[in-house]
Amino acid sequence: MFRVLLWGGLGDALLASPSFKALKAAHPGCTLIVYCDSDAHWNIYRHNPHIDHLRKVSDYRSWVDVLCYRFKWRKFIVPNYGWFGPTKIYTKQAADIIAEYFSLTLTDNKPDVFLTPAEEAKGQQLVASWRNPVVINPTSRSSKNQEWLNERWEAVIQALPMYTFVQLGLTDEYALKGTVDLRGTISLRESMAVVKYSKGVVGVDSFFGHVARAMDRPAVTLFGASNPDIWGYPGQGNIYKKVPCAPCIDVLMDEPCPYGRTCMQQIAIGEVTAAIEANLPLD
Template sequence: MTSDLPNKRFLILCTLRIGDVLLTTPLIRSLRKAYPDSRIGVLVLKGMANVLEGNPDIDEIIESPHRTTLWNRLKEWHGLWRRYTYALSPVSSDRARFYAFLAAPFRLGFINAHTSSFSRRLLTHALLFDDETLHTVPHNLRLLEPLGIPPDGTVVPPTAGGSIPVQLSEKKYAVVHPYPKFTYKSWPLENWVQLVREIQKTSMLVVLTGSHAPDEKAVVREIARLTTALDLSGTLSLAATADLIKKAQFFVGPDTGITHLAAATGIPTLTLFGPTNPVKWGPWPTTQNCAQQPWHHQGSQHQGNVWIIQGSGPCVPCHQEGCDRHAHSKSLCLETLPVNAVLDVIQTLALAS
């Protein structure tokens, strides 16, 4: 199946959120390394392309709107029709499989137990999705097996050129990203305030990052008000945020896409985990061998440049949306995670440096 691949066109489909898109970059890097002259496109949902900014392995990015008119959707589908030779989808969804069917004659993707027989037939090579025991990076790389392509586990962060805000040049700083997308992954605001104050006692400048979403900016603004940390929320693109993080002394954040991005830059990355399964979704260390699993199911852990600080409890990780089973629920394991658990790791980093 690989004899005539060098002249082919590949499309990677990831119709999920920023963190999911970022974790497809090892798949893209593997294709680029194996066949540098092939053309590689990536299809993502509208608004997710910024996590791929500056990625040298990608020739084109296609943004698909969540919702649009039937006429615009038909034009989109017509524009995709067999533009590629191979379509690879790490997402197990009917939408991704259908777009793969439109885009290429050879289609590799995942199915699970509830995938309909019709949707399964949209793929020419179907693999069973593992949502429990295999990390997302090596899981995505399984799509290379039918093609005989060696895997490369490098997660490629976005970049806007490498510059950082002028007020931070020649200064040592830590980046704290306090706000996750979902409440059930959140840590109490007072804990973030205490953490920032303790870091500031070491004469380290603390920079707060976040999106321009009103709720997120309000939380970050309040932490900045109570600590005098530098609030850059809503002022940087995702790629510029990656450039900022890359030059930091260390990063602290919850279980969210920016934390995956921080880990990909190679700096020491501390992340707070509660309900989420770290085996599947722990940030990927930059030196990790993609043939090995970096994380265990339970317990605080360290691999490479990443520290997972996990809340405690007999149900951890429950794989649920918090204690009340919805996105706005609190998670007791995170609510009770002490600040000292994070400070102990920071102290270890300080001693090592």
């Protein structure tokens, strides 16, 4: 039996999913129990056939197990790779780093999402009414140092009228002008379905870039405080300015950049529009 306790952001939760599949392949017949510390994590893993039992830490039925974890009475795998600063010691992808917690080497590090037919239908229905829909999310919940300037995103949107930019995310995030605004109007899983049936995803290093990989959709991702070696994907439109102080995510964490986010400032509007046109096909 394997017990996994998940922490971290939504992207980190998604990046752990390849290890679940590999674990079941390496240990046929084993039981995998995954404990989630948030409803969002739980929703990401719903209907995953590689997970035998999916539980919320907040559920009273999990209290005994949580106590066993706290007092080390049972063995738990806690793949919080951010604790030791991956950018300081690794150059391989985050999913492969997480697999080390399971004593595994991945042959396939693509994240897994398993949508229901109803969720798929909702995504298709929404996307069908838009011409060349592209999901956009300019926000990083982990560090503002990863964000580009919102006025530059709006300039990109204005420069590419052949695309319909669909903004996903939470209602407390900046609303970009010129988008179809779906922030907070559909569920997390319906948002992932929209990604699946869109032309692709553009944004900074955050959750929806990993959803794009899970759904086999192209993406254009802007990196600065983090780097594409760990959180990007080969073959996608990764834009990264390797200034001397980058990557700094494991040094500054959520502290503000003392240099005015030079790494993000150096990314030009034309560079992003060109990457979108090159990577996201038009009808």
